[in-house]
Structure formats: C-alpha cells, structure tokens
Amino acid sequence: MLRAVIFDVDGTLIDSVPQHAKAWQDAFRDFGHDFPLEDIRRQIGKGGDHLLPVFLSEAEIEERGEALEKHRAEILKTRYLPTIKGFPEVRALVERLLADGRHLALASSAKADELQTYKTIAGIADLIETETSSDDAEASKPDPDIFEAALDRLDGIAPDEAVVIGDTPYDAEAARKAGLRTIGLLGGGWTAEELMQAGCIATYRDPAELLAAYDRSALGAPAM
Structure with a gap:
C-alpha cells in the first residue's frame, strides 16, 4: 500500500540543474579552478559535503570550502535564480x-x-x-x-x-x-x-x- x-x-x-552547475562552475573559477561544466553537472544532486571532495583536496576544502559554498549560493541567487x-x-x-x-x-x-x-x-x-x-x-x-x-x-x-x-x-x-x-x-x-x-x-x-x-x-x- x-x-x-x-x-x-x-x-x-x-x-x-543547468543553473546549479553553472553557479558551481563560476564559483570554482573565482577560487582559481576551471572544471568542465558536464563534470560538475553530473555531481548536482549531492550537497557540498559530497560535491566538493570530487574537485578539491581535503586541505583546500578545510581552508576555503565554506567560503566557496557561500559564494556559490550568492552566484546562484543573483545570476541564475531568475531563469529557473x-x-x-x-x-x-x-x-x-x-x-x-x-x-x-x-x-x-x-x-x-x-x-x-x-x-x-x-x-x-x-x-x-x-x-x-x-x-x-x-x-x-x-x-x-x-x-x-x-x-x-x-x-x-x-x-x-x-x-x-x-x-x-x-x-x-x-x-x-x-x-x-x-x-x-x-x-x-x-x-x-x-x-x-x-x-x-x-x-x-x-x-x-x-x-x-x-x-x-x-x-x-x-x-x-
């Protein structure tokens, strides 16, 4: 039943999903990393706790992961949210x-x-x-x-x-x-x-x- x-x-x-992937890509670029959009898109559905380790070292996540996630959220809100x-x-x-x-x-x-x-x-x-x-x-x-x-x-x-x-x-x-x-x-x-x-x-x-x-x-x- x-x-x-x-x-x-x-x-x-x-x-x-495309907007989330682009927001992550933009955020990564602003932090010095350029990852293919499709690679990021295939990680959408995870939270940052599982997505970030796919792309960044443990040391970088410890140092800048929280700031990167906050930056990603702001990018999504200001650049891409109106298109969803x-x-x-x-x-x-x-x-x-x-x-x-x-x-x-x-x-x-x-x-x-x-x-x-x-x-x-x-x-x-x-x-x-x-x-x-x-x-x-x-x-x-x-x-x-x-x-x-x-x-x-x-x-x-x-x-x-x-x-x-x-x-x-x-x-x-x-x-x-x-x-x-x-x-x-x-x-x-x-x-x-x-x-x-x-x-x-x-x-x-x-x-x-x-x-x-x-x-x-x-x-x-x-x-x-």
Whole structure:
C-alpha cells in the first residue's frame, strides 16, 4: 500500500540543474579552478559535503570550502535564480496525490532558505507542509540522512509504504539505503538507463508524463 510520496526538488520539480552547475562552475573559477561544466553537472544532486571532495583536496576544502559554498549560493541567487522554472504539471501531480490521500514531503540537498524559493517556483508552496533540506541532515545524498529525516516527519509511515521521486542516481542510492523505492525523472540530464541501473523502479520524462501514466505507475497503487 502506498501512503506517502517523497519528492526531490532540483531536476525533479524545477528545471534547475543547468543553473546549479553553472553557479558551481563560476564559483570554482573565482577560487582559481576551471572544471568542465558536464563534470560538475553530473555531481548536482549531492550537497557540498559530497560535491566538493570530487574537485578539491581535503586541505583546500578545510581552508576555503565554506567560503566557496557561500559564494556559490550568492552566484546562484543573483545570476541564475531568475531563469529557473517549474516543470509542467507539477502542481497537478501534487494535487492528484493529495486527492488520493497520499502524505507528501520534500527531501532536498538544497539549503532550507533555497528550498522555500523552489517551492514557490514549482507552484506548490501552499500544498506541501513537510520538508527536509541539507540543514536537517549530517550528510547529503547519496547518504540516506535526508530521506530518513523525511520519513521521521511522515509519522508512522514505514519505508515500504512510501516512494521517492527523484532525478539522479544519488536519489536512488540514498533512497535504497533508507529502504525506499525510487521513481526516476529525466529532468536532471541522466538517462533512463543510468537511473534504472542506480535502482529506480521506473522512469518518466517529467512530472507531466508521470501524471499522464499515473494509474499505471507505482503512484496508482491503492492507498491505505
């Protein structure tokens, strides 16, 4: 029985992965590093705790990692946030889930203040009350902390009664560690094959395609 749905946000509900990648690239450049955009894009979905070690030494992270992350956040806000849009039919999908009695939560590697903005961009700020961000977890995805925090807030719902909707292998890996299944969406730039290999039970192009296939998807399972 499906009682709850836990949504990732970036690349799942809002079309923001290119902007995040560019903000990181700009920040790295300002700190003296020039990394290919595609290499950075494939790390989006992780928090800074997992992304920075891919590119920087432990010593540099210790010395300048916090400052670089703050700089990245400011770049995203001032240069790229105005270009971020919600994917089609996000609100309609959320409303359908609520009408079917599902409990909903957001579980994002974003900071809490960023997450509030993203809810507004997605058009669901008034629909979802339960959420967890990187501020609620010791480690970001692909560690399971954020999804485990979401489950804790969905009081009384077991992992096998919930499903995650995400867009990266890191979502699927983190969900699996928390005992959750994952539906993959392609908005983050990963292929369906890559998401299935990471453990997704099914993939769809975007929320609109998932909504169109709702009754045939894992979301169409009877609620308790």
